[in-house]
Amino acid sequence: MQTSVRIxxxxxxxxxxxxxxxxxxxxxxxxxxxxxxxxCLEIDHDVPLETIHRTxxxxxxxxxxxxxxxxxxxxxxxxxxxxxxxHLPALPDPATTxxxxxxxxxxxxxxxxxxxRRPALAAELERRxxxxxxxxxxxxxxxxxxxxxxAAAVADELSGFAVDEPPAAWASLGPSELVDHIDxxxxxxxxxxLPRISALVDKIATVHGDRHPELxxxxxxxxxxxxDLEPHLAQEERELFPLxxxxxxxxxxxxxxxxxxxxxxxxxxxxxxTVGALxxxxxxxxxxxxxxxxxxASYAACYRxxxxxxxxxxxxxxxxxxxxxxxxxxxxxx
Numbered sequence: 001m002q003t004s005v006r007i008x009x010x011x012x013x014x015x016x017x018x019x020x021x022x023x024x025x026x027x028x029x030x031x032x033x034x035x036x037x038x039x040c041l042e043i044d045h046d047v048p049l050e051t052i053h054r055t056x057x058x059x060x061x062x063x064x065x066x067x068x069x070x071x072x073x074x075x076x077x078x079x080x081x082x083x084x085x086x087h088l089p090a091l092p093d094p095a096t097t098x099x100x101x102x103x104x105x106x107x108x109x110x111x112x113x114x115x116x117r118r119p120a121l122a123a124e125l126e127r128r129x130x131x132x133x134x135x136x137x138x139x140x141x142x143x144x145x146x147x148x149x150x151a152a153a154v155a156d157e158l159s160g161f162a163v164d165e166p167p168a169a170w171a172s173l174g175p176s177e178l179v180d181h182i183d184x185x186x187x188x189x190x191x192x193x194l195p196r197i198s199a200l201v202d203k204i205a206t207v208h209g210d211r212h213p214e215l216x217x218x219x220x221x222x223x224x225x226x227x228d229l230e231p232h233l234a235q236e237e238r239e240l241f242p243l244x245x246x247x248x249x250x251x252x253x254x255x256x257x258x259x260x261x262x263x264x265x266x267x268x269x270x271x272x273x274t275v276g277a278l279x280x281x282x283x284x285x286x287x288x289x290x291x292x293x294x295x296x297a298s299y300a301a302c303y304r305x306x307x308x309x310x311x312x313x314x315x316x317x318x319x320x321x322x323x324x325x326x327x328x329x330x331x332x333x334x
Contacts, residue, residue, distance in 0.1 A: 007077055008039060015061065021120065026055060030046075108139055112321070112322030116318075116323060121161065140155060170319060175248060179324070182320065183241060190312075197306065197309060201222050204296075207298075214286070218285055222282065222306070244324075247261070265328070276317065282310070
């Protein structure tokens with residue numbers, strides 16, 4: 001049986017990847033893939049439909065308002081009468097085409113390359129403390145060695161994840177189209193989420209700060225993060241992105257434009273490092289966004305929002321540092 005569902009309201013790329021992995025582990029599910037941008041899932045299975053829907057509800061959440069309080073609620077999938085818009089043709093037979101979709105991970109691959117080929121592995125790299133966004137140019141071998149991990153074992157583990165996922169669609173976009181994608185998918189999301197999260201952080205610090213003084217540190221760090229991100233987004237939208245589009249329209253990279261491009265990329269890459277460090281500090285101070293036993297629904301919603309922000313920003317920075325910036329440095333922007 002082939003089932004396609006909409007997952008409108010899903011607000012966390014990391015949870016989406018975990019849902020793909022959870023569905024792939026269900027006995028009787030032969031194949032699963034999907035699109036967070038869709039947002040939709042397509043599952044080939046011979047288990048009851050309710051098993052599929054229950055697995056999705058357990059791993060995907062949406063946000064709703066209850067008496068002026070934001071709460072996380074299970075996401076209810078909506079059946080589709082047709083296949084998802086991102087529907088893919090059947091994969092070649094592995095017996096005749098070795099590694100047909102590039103699923104095998106090798107220690108010589110860079111962290112950025114791994115995530116571009118298989119975005120669902122971003123969460124697995126993060127769980128192992130391997131930074132694929134700000135340091136995506138490192139090979140898995142080098143990153144694993146620095147983290148005290150066995151690179152061959154990690155590569156085998158990553159290769160073994162049975163997530164039937166194509167390379168990311170954005171990985172094949174030209175620089176100008178990729179700029180449009182980043183603006184639509186990540187920038188608009190941040191402009192909407194940053195003020196909402198500020199309100200949540202301020203609220204839980206006010207209500208729970210006497211029992212959990214670490215919330216004042218969360219408040220400070222988040223304030224710094226927002227103060228860094230908003231001017232960064234504005235500069236990209238006002239200067240870098242239009243420059244890339246102009247170079248694409250011209251069909252070449254004039255030397256003056258190239259110099260300006262390189263200067264902006266170097267400055268913005270440094271700002272990415274600062275944002276990454278602040279996200280690391282937030283994760284440390286919150287003990288991995290663990291909500292204490294006396295935390296209210298707003299507390300849980302705030303920590304979930306911060307975790308979602310971290311996952312989305314990591315992927316956002318990856319697309320710029322490891323895909324967009326190398327492309328516009330080395331070739332015409334068209």
